[in-house]
Amino acid sequence: MDGKNTAGGLRAGGLSHGHVGAIAGVAILCVGIVMMFDSWRIGAGWEADGPAAGYFPFRIGAILCAAAANVVFRCLFGRDRDHRVFVTWARLRLVLAVLVPTLVYILAIHFVGIYVASAVFIAAFMRAMDKRSWPSVALVSVGVAGTMFWMFEKQFMVPLPKGPLEALFGM
Secondary structure (H helix, E strand, C coil): CCCCECHHHCECCEEEHHHHHHHHHHHHHHHHHHHHHHHHHHCCCEECCEECCCHHHHHHHHHHHHHHHHHHHHHHHCCCCCCCEEEEHHHHHHHHHHHHHHHHHHHHHHHHEHHHHHHHHHHHHHHHHHCCCHHHHHHHHHHHHHHHHHHHHHHCCCCCCECHHHHHCCC
16 A cells, blocks of 8 residues: 555555545536536526526536536646545445445335335345345345335335335235
């Protein structure tokens, strides 16, 4: 972990503060662009009775884009950019080992519903991370999904996203 630069400017020991700042800046830039497009879609101009619904959000999106572009530029090309290691590659892999399955879980909710996605998510983590036995994995994952269904659908009467399996059982 000597922190020397390698090909492409990446740090040998991990991501630098500057690279993480640039990644955050790009993410904020994307949010600003989405804000601007959506505000333009609903009307970002001035109407006869005053500003349209997207007038102020469009300008906030533009400010976000300008600020984010400044951050990205300063983090990557500025004189005072920070070369210290923010996160080592080994630690980043641990974070991604949780982040990527969580993003897949969030996407899966849309296609299979929250109950099936939650059962699979819990089962996968119990099996992969903790090496639990299949009976305990099945008991906990199905038990948590069933409890969620009972609590939200029956007790609170708050419907959560359902998928094709729930429709098959008429839920």
